[in-house]
Amino acid sequence: MKTITFIHLSTCPYCANARKAMAELKEEHPEYNKIPMVSIEESEEPDKIVPFADDYYYVPSFFVDGKKMYEASPDDTYEFIRNHVKEVFEAAVK
Secondary structure: OOOEEEEEOOOOHHHHHHHHHHHHHHHHOHHHHHOOEEEEEOOOOHHHHHHHHHHOOOOOEEEEOOEEEEEOOOOOOHHHHHHHHHHHHHHHHO
8 A cells, every 4th residue: 555645734624625535435445544644734744744845735635655646726625525535545555
């Protein structure tokens, strides 16, 4: 399995949707719980985002083994975010 890096802000509504989607998907697909995940709260751990800083602007952003897989944008609906989170999980399981 590959490692997922999840970059987020605690006050971001899109990040809240991503967390909700992750919880739902992990419940539906228990194998997703085995995926190694690094969660970085951007405002609390700015030093940890340095390796990713040139590759994203919006949060939430997801990387699989260092490669950007999804970056939310302000118009993303919950379903859109959920579909992309599932793609991230699927890429990490392969």
